[in-house]
Amino acid sequence: MAEPLFCAGGCINGPGFPSEKNSYQRKQDIIDYAAKASSRKNPELDRDVNCITGFLQDKTASIADNVSEARINEILEKTGKSDPELQLNCGACGYKSCRENAIAVACGMAEPEMCMPYMRRLAQQRTDRIIETSPNGVVILDRELNIIHMNPAFQKMFLCSNGILGRRISYLLDADNFEKLAVGAAEQLEGIRTKYGVKYHEQVYSLRDEEQYVGIFSDITKAKLGEGQIDLIKNQTLIHARELLAHQISFSQEMAHYLGKSTAQSEELVTRLMNLYEEETT
Ligand code: SF4
Structure with a gap:
C-alpha cells in the first residue's frame, strides 16, 4: 500500500515529476491511477500468507546456562543483594527475580542500574555524603523537635557532639523558627542570629512526609553584612x-x-x- 503525500514538497512535488503539470493535475493523475489500479486483479493478494504463531525458546534460558554461580553472586553483591533477604524480587527491573536480573546483567542484556532499590540506595548514600562533607551545619529534627542527626560542620559550629542526640533543639539553639514550622505556620523560614559568639544564617524547612525538620546553618561571623x-x-x-x-x-x-x-x-x-x-x- 502506498500513501501519497499531496502536500507541497510531498510525493506529487518530487524532483522526478514533469514540470509542465501543476500540483492539482499531478494529484488528479494519482487519484485516477489509484482508481484504475484498484479495479485490476492483483496476483500478489491471492497468495496464502502464513499466519501461524508459536513460542520461541527463551534465549536467556540457554545463555544463562553459561553464566557461572560466581559471576551471578558477584553481580548480586555489587548491587547490595548478596544476602537473600535483600533480594526483594520486586520485578521493577522487568525481570521476575533478582537472580534473573543478575544473569541478564552477566549476559550484557541488562544494566545493574535497572534495579530501583539499588539506585535508591546509591542516591541515599550520595545524599548522606553531601550532608556529611557540607561546610554548612545541618541538623535534622523529629516531629517533637528532638535532634536526630547533626553533621560534623554543625557540631563544630555549635561546639556539641552526638551526646545531645535525642534532646530538643531548644536545648542548644533558639528554636522559634522550628516551632513555627511544627505548628504549620510556615514551610520555610530563615534568619540571622548569634549564639555562643557565632553569628549565623539559619534556614529551616519541614519535610512533611517524613515528619521531620531540617536546619541549615552558615557561619557568617567573619562576613561583612550586606x-x-x-x-x-x-x-x-x-x-x-x-x-x-x-x-x-x-x-x-x-x-x-x-x-x-x-x-x-x-x-x-x-x-x-x-x-x-x-x-x-x-
Ligand atoms: S528491581 Fe532490583 S530488587 Fe527488584 S527484582 Fe529487579 S533486581 Fe531484584
Missing part, C-alpha cells in the same frame, strides 16, 4: 514587633501575667533593635 542581610534582620525585628502587638491584644485580660511576659518580650525587642542599630553604625 544590604540584603540587614534588611532580613530588620524584617525579623518587625515580625517580632507584630508578634508582640498580637500578644498584647490577646492577653490584655490577663494583666498580671501579661505584664511579666510582655516586659520580657519588650526587652528582647529592644535588644534586637539595639543590635541592629549597632550593626548599621559599625
